[in-house]
Amino acid sequence: MASPLTRNAIEEAYSRIFKLIHRTPVLTSTSIDGIIGSGKQLFFKCENFQKTGSFxxxxxxxxxxxxxxxxxxxxxxxxxxxxxxxxxxxxxxxxxxxxxxxxxxxxxxxxxxxxxxxxxxxxxxxxxxxxxxxxxxxxxxxxxxxxIDPHNDYDVMEGQGTIAKEFLEQVPDLDALFIAVGGGGMIGGISKYISEVNPKIKVFCVEPEGKEIQKSFEAGKRLWESGALLNTIADGVRVLRVGDKCFPVLQECCQKRVFSVNDEEISKAMFITMQRLKVVIEPSAAVCLAAVLKYRDELKEFQKIGIVLCGGNVDLNKMPF
Amino acid sequence: MASPLTRNAIEEAYSRIFKLIHRTPVLTSTSIDGIIGSGKQLFFKCENFQKTGSFxxxxxxxxxxxxxxxxxxxxxxxxxxxxxxxxxxxxxxxxxxxxxxxxxxxxxxxxxxxxxxxxxxxxxxxxxxxxxxxxxxxxxxxxxxxxIDPHNDYDVMEGQGTIAKEFLEQVPDLDALFIAVGGGGMIGGISKYISEVNPKIKVFCVEPEGKEIQKSFEAGKRLWESGALLNTIADGVRVLRVGDKCFPVLQECCQKRVFSVNDEEISKAMFITMQRLKVVIEPSAAVCLAAVLKYRDELKEFQKIGIVLCGGNVDLNKMPF
CATH class of the missing domain: 3.40.50.1100 (Rossmann fold)
Known part of the structure; x- marks a missing residue:
């Protein structure tokens, strides 16, 4: 059965929801770009400002x-x-x-x-x-x-895909997008939209260590057997398994190189984001900057990199740094 | 001598600087509006995202x-x-x-x-x-x-006045603006611009306790004798004295009711702003929300209130809450 998740479906979702959600701003920081180096420019789509504090x-x-x-x-x-x-x-x-x-x-x-x-x-x-x-x-x-499942649902994925529609309108010439993967709903919607609208933009999965999406990509099937939770500070992406409706979309629309980061790297990236970009984020939203920092030498071909700051629901009295 | 600070001068300043500065977003929070109550809507102009982290x-x-x-x-x-x-x-x-x-x-x-x-x-x-x-x-x-003085300089005031130009374009129908006062440069530029463009908008001075701007308003002259610093967590507005070029502008363009807040109130407002609006601010930027929270019963006639989040340069490892 063909997946109902298409560019058109995502654009219809946008017409359905746009009056009640925020069109979140995209922020940049010369200072963070300076830390990354090599003339790269990072664009942060602030879904931490979204209604209820997340996408x-x-x-x-x-x-x-x-x-x-x-x-x-x-x-x-x-x-x-x-x-x-x-x-x-x-x-x-x-x-x-x-x-x-x-x-x-x-x-x-x-x-x-x-x-x-x-x-x-x-x-x-x-x-x-x-x-x-x-x-x-x-x-x-x-x-x-x-x-209504948190991620393994086409209607949910359509809604999350509207992030990509806004992001491309705000920054049309991205080279790559780094997206944190939990159950796969957000990256499912985003990567599908990008693949139809501008397939030149590479969409990368970023995960907390231990999730091992790349192994499933290499096996050509979902290798996760349990519904377990990862032990990570990035609580928004701690569900181990990518959903069975999401995984085929990732197989089709995402790069097969998956980037993994650990708690220390996430915590450091969270600190940098809050100190330099002046936004409050939860640890899950720091996963992608952590990956860009860690793997920057591997990312020479990408100049303009988009990152979705997926949420800002964090207890300020219990920061990991 | 007529002051060179005019709407035209501020608009010329905007033409001069806009390519190098950020047009900072205005954020809102249903959750903070709910805390304030009475159907008030707060609009936060995010100068904490400005280049170098402040206006x-x-x-x-x-x-x-x-x-x-x-x-x-x-x-x-x-x-x-x-x-x-x-x-x-x-x-x-x-x-x-x-x-x-x-x-x-x-x-x-x-x-x-x-x-x-x-x-x-x-x-x-x-x-x-x-x-x-x-x-x-x-x-x-x-x-x-x-x-180049931090505030007591017409060219500096002109530049700060460009905040008001952007803010009115983003939210044309504000009822009031609450501005934290240090040396008076920001509120000088902003209140002058507002007084010429839309004098229906009331501009209020907010100060850390001990500054006593209202006494100087009532005396019709600057009562501060020393260049001392106030003992306040709001380090961005701790200079006691309003500048002699700034004060006449405040006399002409600001409301004579001045709101004062203490460290505890500032710290609480800072926590609320960071937790609910998801932005990192320095204590000076929390002074105005502290005032709106404290004096809300006195503000019945104002529905749409603008606040400038003046800066975000704070040490995340030394938060006051």
């Missing part, structure tokens, strides 16, 4: 609005202790649809409070991915609510 | 470029351990003019290094305002360099 609002909003176009939506449900939970709660609230978010019992209280503050109902479950998915499915069946 | 680059650049239009500039000099020092060093470097910055011996090393990194020559002096001013004047006389 996730785009996909969540698109999924709900699109479902409503196809009939009544009784309510929506997801499992997430992080940005997708907040984003879905916010979007449901905006549209006037009930929302349930399943969170593990060990989820940080501020995150749960943020989700509840957007008006969502919280349901607790055991702190395993299996329990989270099962609880979500059970309640969806009981309530008839629409379950 | 000071506008005034410094305008002063040098304008001087060059009137003849050769051998070099420029100022005394500053803070943002103006960095800004003048940066602007001089951009234009290719030598620059000397006089800094007190107790100036923080990172700030001095930042000034030196832009290529300026550093001259040390005793840590009193008298020593700073005298050293600056002596070296200016010896070298023939043009001395």
């Amino acid at each position: 996730k609002s785009r996909g969540a909003l698109n999924a709900i609005l699109k479902a409503k176009e196809h009939g009544e939506v009784k309510g929506v449900i997801t499992q997430s202790s992080g940005n997708h939970g907040q984003a879905l709660a916010w979007a449901a609230n905006k549209i006037g649809v009930p929302c349930i978010v399943v969170v593990p019992i060990n989820a940080p209280i501020p995150k749960v409070e943020a989700i509840a503050a957007y008006g969502a109902q919280i349901e607790r479950c055991e702190a395993t991915m299996t329990a989270r998915l099962e609880t979500c499915e059970r309640i969806a069946n009981e309530t008839g609510y629409l379950s | 000071k680059s506008r005034g410094a650049l305008n002063a040098i470029l304008k001087a060059k239009e009137h003849g050769e500039v051998k070099g420029v000099i100022t005394q500053s351990s803070g943002n103006h020092g960095q800004a003048l060093a940066w602007a001089a470097n951009k234009i290719g003019v030598p620059c000397i910055v006089v800094v007190p011996i107790n100036a923080p090393i990172p700030k001095v290094e930042a000034i030196a990194a832009y290529g300026a020559q550093i001259e040390r002096c005793e840590a009193t305002m008298t020593a700073r001013l005298e050293t600056c004047e002596r070296i200016a006389n010896e070298t023939g360099y043009l001395s």
